[in-house]
Amino acid sequence: MKHSPLPEKLINQLSSIPDLQLFDLPIEIKRFSRDFFDYSPVLQQKLAGCCADVVVRPGSLVAVISVVEIAKRHLIPLTLRGAGTGNYGQSVPLEGGIVMLMDAFKDIRSFDPFTGQVTVESGCLLGDLDKYLALQGRQLRLLPSTWRSASIGGFIAGGSGGIGSVRWGFLRDPGHLLGLEIITLEEKPQKLQLDSKSAEAINHAYGTNGIITALTLSTAPAVAWQEVVIDCEDWSTALKLLLSCSQAAISLHLCSLLENKIVDSIPTWSGASTGKHRLLILVAPDGLSTLERIATQADATFKYLGAEENRKTGGLRELSWNHTTLHMRALDSGWTYLQMLLPQPERQATEVLKERWGDDLLWHLEAVRQNGTQRLAALPVVRWRGADLLEELMTQCRDIGAVMFNPHAITVEDGGLGVVDSDQVEAKRLFDPSGILNPGKLKGWL
Numbered sequence: 065m066k067h068s069p070l071p072e073k074l075i076n077q078l079s080s081i082p083d084l085q086l087f088d089l090p091i092e093i094k095r096f097s098r099d100f101f102d103y104s105p106v107l108q109q110k111l112a113g114c115c116a117d118v119v120v121r122p123g124s125l126v127a128v129i130s131v132v133e134i135a136k137r138h139l140i141p142l143t144l145r146g147a148g149t150g151n152y153g154q155s156v157p158l159e160g161g162i163v164m165l166m167d168a169f170k171d172i173r174s175f176d177p178f179t180g181q182v183t184v185e186s187g188c189l190l191g192d193l194d195k196y197l198a199l200q201g202r203q204l205r206l207l208p209s210t211w212r213s214a215s216i217g218g219f220i221a222g223g224s225g226g227i228g229s230v231r232w233g234f235l236r237d238p239g240h241l242l243g244l245e246i247i248t249l250e251e252k253p254q255k256l257q258l259d260s261k262s263a264e265a266i267n268h269a270y271g272t273n274g275i276i277t278a279l280t281l282s283t284a285p286a287v288a289w290q291e292v293v294i295d296c297e298d299w300s301t302a303l304k305l306l307l308s309c310s311q312a313a314i315s316l317h318l319c320s321l322l323e324n325k326i327v328d329s330i331p332t333w334s335g336a337s338t339g340k341h342r343l344l345i346l347v348a349p350d351g352l353s354t355l356e357r358i359a360t361q362a363d364a365t366f367k368y369l370g371a372e373e374n375r376k377t378g379g380l381r382e383l384s385w386n387h388t389t390l391h392m393r394a395l396d397s398g399w400t401y402l403q404m405l406l407p408q409p410e411r412q413a414t415e416v417l418k419e420r421w422g423d424d425l426l427w428h429l430e431a432v433r434q435n436g437t438q439r440l441a442a443l444p445v446v447r448w449r450g451a452d453l454l455e456e457l458m459t460q461c462r463d464i465g466a467v468m469f470n471p472h473a474i475t476v477e478d479g480g481l482g483v484v485d486s487d488q489v490e491a492k493r494l495f496d497p498s499g500i501l502n503p504g505k506l507k508g509w510l
């Protein structure tokens with residue numbers, strides 16, 4: 065529900081806060097009220113008209129608190145924005161109000177060479193953080209394929225996993241997020257330090273229950289990732305290869321499988337299409353010979369593309385995860401997508417769905433670790449034929465045992481989480497008792 069437009073008087077109050085940039089031109093407001101929700105025709109329709117009344121960019125924590133005080137006093141919706149690359153309208157202000165840009169908070173505060181733990185401000189771009197970590201001999205464990213442009217705060221609040229998930233699982237698995245600094249929206253806003261246990265409730269809550277200003281994360285030792293492509297004629301062999309590569313005793317950062325019709329349509333950074341299905345792999349140098357052996361045994365074509373760091377153009381990372389959807393949509397915006405964890409045996413599931421949907425569903429699989437076990441996630445690109453058919457497809461996926469992470473939903477629970485997390489709701493009750501943070505996104509609160 066849209067609240068009534070902000071009166072001039074309140075805009076003036078905001079504009080008098082020191083260290084705060086205010087954007088009130090309609091074109092700027094519109095730009096900062098959108099993310100990449102247009103991958104979903106369902107969300108396009110639902111979110112097209114959502115727009116902030118005003119956008120602010122605080123340059124200090126004092127300015128954040130001053131904005132919070134005004135928003136609280138007048139019950140103005142307050143929606144946070146990192147880089148705005150979310151896919152489900154996470155940073156779209158459903159009820160208008162203030163959008164607050166967090167990109168001025170980008171310092172790396174500390175690094176512990178013994179544990180590899182890093183404490184960083186929420187607006188720091190993942191690419192910048194990873195560059196800094198490389199100088200310390202470390203790297204991020206998990207990155208979205210938007211790793212160049214997205215912020216670490218937005219990734220924790222709105223993302224789930226991506227490059228690295230083949231080894232490290234997902235962001236909400238214990239051990240990744242070790243602590244948070246947040247600003248609360250209590251009667252008297254406070255800056256709080258949360259330990260890893262209390263931070264869990266803020267992780268993947270779409271910024272509905274606290275303003276993250278800094279985070280402490282685990283990192284991994286740096287590896288000089290090598291790019292490998294394996295081409296394979298037959299789908300069932302390609303699937304077997306994906307499983308055997310991801311289960312081998314080698315270090316992987318990425319292990320994706322694209323159906324041949326996708327390979328035909330995306331940029332040629334992995335080499336020209338051979339008309340075959342293609343595995344895209346980032347592997348540690350000592351795993352190259354094992355991958356070659358696995359590919360040769362399966363009669364597939366192994367191709368070593370070289371060290372990832374020598375890449376001049378886009379690399380395999382930017383053909384994977386939701387970048388696959390991006391490239392398909394760049395060619396034809398009639399494509400949308402789904403996200404799910406495939407049931408086992410995966411081959412049967414992919415074949416049953418293919419039989420029903422034909423080339424309206426093109427397979428894109430990602431090897432991931434789920435609760436400590438190697439599994440396959442799928443982000444198939446799907447031809448948009450209307451909401452009813454999409455619903456039918458999702459029902460069929462659930463019926464065959466897939467766990468859906470619906471990318472056509474607005475709330476935390478209907479999207480990635482699946483269920484109401486009472487700790488998230490309790491954290492909102494404590495830290496945002498008036499419910500003004502990103503209203504409409506936490507179903508458990510509604």
Ligand SMILES: Cc1cc2nc3c(=O)[nH]c(=O)nc-3n(C[C@H](O)[C@H](O)[C@H](O)COP(=O)(O)OP(=O)(O)OC[C@H]3O[C@@H](n4cnc5c(N)ncnc54)[C@H](O)[C@@H]3O)c2cc1C
Pocket residue numbers: 099100143144145146147148149150151154155166186187207208209210213214215216217218219220221222223224225226227269270271272274275276277385386387390502
């Ligand atoms: C082509 C493409 C590929 C993608 N690939 C992946 C992928 O591989 N894996 C993945 O997980 N995601 C992926 N995404 C989604 C998105 O890019 C990532 O989740 C990204 O990390 C979001 O970061 P952001 O800075 O853009 O966050 P935003 O979109 O700005 O915000 C995301 C959410 O976080 C909240 N938020 C932002 N900053 C704060 C803060 N300081 N405190 C509290 N809440 C805050 C916002 O309110 C919003 O709810 C992809 C998107 C696209 C378009």
